[in-house]
Amino acid sequence: MDKELIFEIIEKIKGTKIEEVEFENEKGRIKIKQYVGPKKEVIAPTSQPVVEVKEEIKAPAHVEIEKKESQKYHVIKSPLVGTFYRAPSPGAPPFVEEGDTVSKGQVLCIIEALKVMNEIESDINGKVVKILVENGQPVEYGQELFYIEPI
Template sequence: MDNLIKILDEIIKKIEGKNIEEVSIETEEGKIKVKQYIGPKEIVSENYPKVEVKEVITSETPKVEVQKEEKKYHVIKSPLVGTFYRSPSPGAPPFVEEGDIVSKGQVLCIIEALKVMNEIESDINGKIVKILVENGQPVDYGQELFYIEPK
């Protein structure tokens, strides 16, 4: 087990500050998976390798589709910077799932900021069409969280 911890420390040191988002290693002692949030994939930086730039350029078509969806659906955005949680506690069922009908004032998620749990509520009646953030992921102010089809 000590060997896995040493390997983990080395991996973290090597990927810190790089554009590597996920690393998985499997040994006889166990399996290590390290995920690093490197920001939205649409951001193009001069520091990105050319392979990344090609990937971003080819993703322009889905970006246009998302913009079309925004016109059809009501968007719930993050009112603050923090960590997104789909359920009230670990192991508890999520507040909502895609396809659920929600009412105005119903809690959709929690965003933890400065150790304060902030409940994010729906501001309309409708159907959850898309949940845009994974549980436990960091979110920015104004980041889109949910698409809701108004009813």
């Protein structure tokens, strides 16, 4: 097919509501598709009342337990987006383990962001009940990291 004809067809359908054009002759076949935006769904008005059905989805039992734990315990959340590390370096022992007693200001973990190692400290005295993130995993701002039982 002639390139000029193809470009002419493209120019002709630009700005129109034509979505697709297809031509075929002895030299070949051409199909031109144009994006005209998302399709709008037209809903015809009816005289019948609209009934909305809502389905209640129950959370699994373990999620409910974690929610109860987070309400019962003090929660340490991530102050930034980054990578969570439990130890100061590979091969070193972790800062804390579940069951450890921590004091206010004690380092619990490191979150690396933009090649900067940010130490996350406990803001209360207590016992580490649950560590919620695995070593080396990415964390989001506000993500729960530790449950600490106040002493």
